[in-house]
Amino acid sequence: MRVKLVFFALCLATGAFGKIGFGPGEQEWGYVTVRPNAHMFWWLYYTTAKVNISYYEKPLLIWLQGGPGASSTGYGNFEELGPLDLHLNYRNYTWVKDYNILFIDNPIGAGFSFSTTLSGFPKTNAQIAADLLECIRSFLLEFPDFASVPTYITAESYGGKMAAEFANVWYQAQKNGSIKSNLKGVAMGDSWISPIDSVMTWADYLLNMGMVDQNGHDKIQARANLTKKAVDNEKWFIATNLWSLTESAIYRVTNNIDFYNILYKKRPNEILEDRSAKDKLLKVDFSTGLDEDSDELLDELMNGAVKKALGLQVAWGSQSSMIFDLLQVDFMKPVTDQVESLLNNTDLTVLVFTGQLDLIVDTPGTLLWVERLKWRNASDWKSASRDPLIVDNVIEGYIKQYGNLKMYWIDRSGHMVPTDNPEATEAMLADLTRNAWD
Structure with a gap:
């Protein structure tokens, strides 16, 4: 639209x-x-x-x-x-x-x-x-x-x-x-x-909510345990990469659960081929997956009507992808x-x-x-x-x-x-x- x-x-x-x-x-x-x-x-x-x-x-x-x-x-x-x-x-x-x-x-x-x-x-x-x-x-x-x-x-x-x-x-x-x-x-x-408290409770939360079975739970928990080991050893860059892999495991096991609201309707297998876990955090998907892509619509609005109305010269969101990369150690x-x-x-x-x-x-x-x-x-x-x-x-x-x-x-x-x-x-x-x- x-x-x-x-x-x-x-x-x-x-x-x-x-x-x-x-x-x-x-x-x-x-x-x-x-x-x-x-x-x-x-x-x-x-x-x-x-x-x-x-x-x-x-x-x-x-x-x-x-x-x-x-x-x-x-x-x-x-x-x-x-x-x-x-x-x-x-x-x-x-x-x-x-x-x-x-x-x-x-x-x-x-x-x-x-x-x-x-x-x-x-x-x-x-x-x-x-x-x-x-x-x-x-x-x-x-x-x-x-x-x-x-x-x-x-x-x-x-x-x-x-x-x-x-x-x-x-x-x-x-x-x-x-x-x-x-x-x-x-x-x-x-x-x-x-962050690690979230990661370490993901598997149990999904199991208790009926989103995974015990086998799926164990696959997620195994990834989470590796993330915790990196955090405990203050290997922060590695921990961030392992966090991303834990999220990827969840997407696979759940067939693309919505991380932002587990009851949102999602299409199956709309997974990580063209969007990594960190990109999904950055570009929050507010839609149910059944209507227009909200990210594209927001980009169009901000770089069109809003930018013109406020008299701005900068392209909205043009540098956002750099931020996560530079904060990976702190993440x-x-x-x-x-x-x-x-x-x-x-x-x-x-x-x-x-x-x-x-x-x-x-x-x-x-x-x-x-x-x-x-x-x-x-x-x-x-x-x-x-x-x-x-x-x-x-x-x-x-x-x-x-x-x-x-x-x-x-x-x-x-x-x-x-x-x-x-x-x-x-x-x-x-x-x-x-x-x-x-």
């Missing part, structure tokens, strides 16, 4: 704060040169909520996509939580109706972000966090009224790995006064925090220490959420690392009650909380929680921001 240019219908008015971009509401966008030759793109949607005086009455939520290398302005915006979906229909559960939303194409090379030299691409999670801090520092200098607005980092998949370290360095910068801001919390969804490293630091050394709200139908970062693996966290309230958190999340008299999931840690189990949802269960997501965000102005 060709993307229709319906600009005139989507952008009817401008206002005092932002400008006409692509889609409804007022917007801003721009680049920050975070290091020499490294240019990070951001895109702000002012909330469409009714406000008394200004948009600054509503919290600011920053969205970081995963991959690494997937685009927040593309996937996150049009596939998950922006005001328009991929077919340019209005999204009923867009986050913009309640919050100001800042999409950041991160790391350098994702989406519209780019580098003119190889040295401009990050190779570590620490460099990614530093780049993000420089981006938000510049953003707040350009829009100083947001400095006092309650701000939350929200992230998905590998974005959660980046968010954990980003939140730490941002909090410390805020504390020492080198940045004026009001960071209040971080929400990490189906996040690649402890399988855990960042549980970063989450522990957030819990022990900050007063930020730390929210972890997991979709029960996600395989790539499955719920059993997530629960393993969460319950291993070493922090001051670990014992009390483990013994805290797990309560139902009820929305419109329907149980949409469960929540467990103590101190500054919240964990949400989201029902009927895979990897992309905002897409699969927007009702639960809306309630979760309301809880995250409940005490924003305290």
Whole structure:
């Protein structure tokens, strides 16, 4: 399907704060040169909520996509939580109706972000966090009224790995006064925090869900055990390659299960001939396999109507494949220490959420690392009650909380929680921001 240019219908008015971009509401966008030759793109949607005086009455939520290398302005915006979906229909559960939303194409090379030299691409999670801090520092200098607005980092998949370290360095910068801001919390969804915990629970998860038999389970577990051995020996590059081989084994044994929601309909044997496991992580397939290829449609939209509307010269996604290759050593490293630091050394709200139908970062693996966290309230958190999340008299999931840690189990949802269960997501965000102005 060709993307229709319906600009005139989507952008009817401008206002005092932002400008006409692509889609409804007022917007801003721009680049920050975070290091020499490294240019990070951001895109702000002012909330469409009714406000008394200004948009600054509503919290600011920053969205970081995963991959690494997937685009927040593309996937996150049009596939998950922006005001328009991929077919340019209005999204009923867009986050913009309640919050100001800042999409950041991160790391350098994702989406519209780019580098003119190889040295401009990050190779570590620490460099990614530093780049993000420089981006938000510049953003707040350009829009100083947001400095006092309650701000939350929200992230998905590998974005959660980046968010954990980003939140730490941002909090410390805020504390020492080198940045004026009001960071209040971080929400990490189906996040690649402890990769080996996901890999080591895949076989059991698939067996328990009826997706493999014992023979298939054992084939997957054998690959996973090799991956764990490499992780235990800190052979990180080898571990990443073995992770990919473990995924390949799952595709073969299950005849192409959808890693992002195990109940999505898929055609059989649509496997790895022309797309490797790492490419499937980077180019998230949101379709059921029965309609148009969403990747091609999104590429057409971003490099066509969106690029033209925003007046950009960079080809969206043209450097994304380089990001994974440069981060292969970092890919399988855990960042549980970063989450522990957030819990022990900050007063930020730390929210972890997991979709029960996600395989790539499955719920059993997530629960393993969460319950291993070493922090001051670990014992009390483990013994805290797990309560139902009820929305419109329907149980949409469960929540467990103590101190500054919240964990949400989201029902009927895979990897992309905002897409699969927007009702639960809306309630979760309301809880995250409940005490924003305290």
